Amino acid sequence: MRKTALPTDRLSETTRQKLSRFEAWLLRNGKSYQTIRSYLYTARHFLSLYPGVTHDNLMLYKCDLIDRYKPNTVNLRIRAMNCFMEFLELPDSxxxxxxxxQKPFLENVISQADYEYLKKCLLRDGKLTYYFAVRIMAATGVRISELLQIRVEDMIRGQMDLYSKGDKIRRIYFPxxxxETCLLWLQNEKRTSGSLFLNRFGNPITTNGIRDQLKVFAxxxxxxxxxxxxHAFRHLFAKKFIEQCxxxxxxxxxxxxxxxxxxxIYLHKSSTEQQDLFNQIVNW
Known part of the structure; x- marks a missing residue:
């Protein structure tokens, strides 16, 4: 469902100032651009529908979301509103x-054969930026947002530390x-620092840029x-890892x-694997 423009002109000046402070609060708490955009949209949407931030209005909003959206989207909106409640210092709401x-199978997981074929084609066509993007996602399990945080310096060290909520550190290791092959590529590019993945203009690639290019390559x-x-390559990493360990x-x-x-969920087979296994077993 496409997002429609919200009637921001109907919001009072006080409400607009509150949203502006919420945005600043999200920035101070280290939220990403996409998260801030999503949370602001949700808070603005709620405030355009209900006159006050009360528990009853929140429950009405939840019911409205359930009627209109899929569970994942509902939970994204609820998460945004709960963050807004934290900002307003209303944790009890x-x-x-x-x-x-949870489905008893995985969906949209790229097969090992298709992954190898994709790598071969990207390498053959000289699409090294996307070759290494695909290879690193499949070899580390990083999310796309995390992939774009990788710097040349991290690849030289062979690892990268990611910081999440509660000052938790998660270390990503590069096989x-x-x-070794990535460093050879960087050496040929004469790059020793900065973002690992750049577009043709020399700027860091965006998440949408990678998603769109992968569709083109497919x-x-x-x-x-x-x-x-x-995310398919993150799935592939998890499946291969659990098979080996x-x-x-x-x-x-x-x-x-x-x-x-x-x-x-990664203990389950993909729907295709389940069907193949079923066909092998059931012969009566």
Missing amino acids: RVLMVRLQ QNVQ LRYNLDPSVVHP DDIALLSDILGHESIETTR
Whole structure:
């Protein structure tokens, strides 16, 4: 569902100032640009619908969201409003998330064969920026937002530290074979510092830039676009890791999951693998 313009002109000057302070508060708390944009949109949307920030109005808003959106979107909006409540120092008004029923299979996971084919095509066509982006995502399990934080200096060290809420540190390790080939590429590019992934203008690549290019490559190389997206390579990493090492707690730490229950989905097979296995077993 596309976002529509909100009636900001109907908001009072006091409300607009409150939103401006909320934006500054989010910045001070280290929220990303996309998160700030999403949270401001949600707070503005709520304030355009309800006259006051009360628990009853929050519950009405939650019901309205459930009627209109999928559970994941509902929870994103609830998370934004709970953050707004924290900003307003109204923690007792927090709203519970809706329960998500986890599917017993993985969807949109790129196969090992398609991953190898994609790498081969990117290397053949000289698309080294995207070759290494795909390879690093599949070899480390980083999210796309984390991928774009990698600097040349991190690759030289062979590791990168990510800081999350509560001053928690998560360390990303670059496998030696990935590091060595990436450093050769950087040497040929005569680059010793700065963002690892740059666009053709020499500026850091954006998340949308990578997503859009992956769609282009999927069509160019006759791959299923539904499995050629940044998160698909994170899925591939997790599946391959759990096949080689059954330490799910370690995988949870590597992926940066807050709960090990989130990581358990990688114990499941993909829907395609389930169907293939089913066809092998059921012969009556």
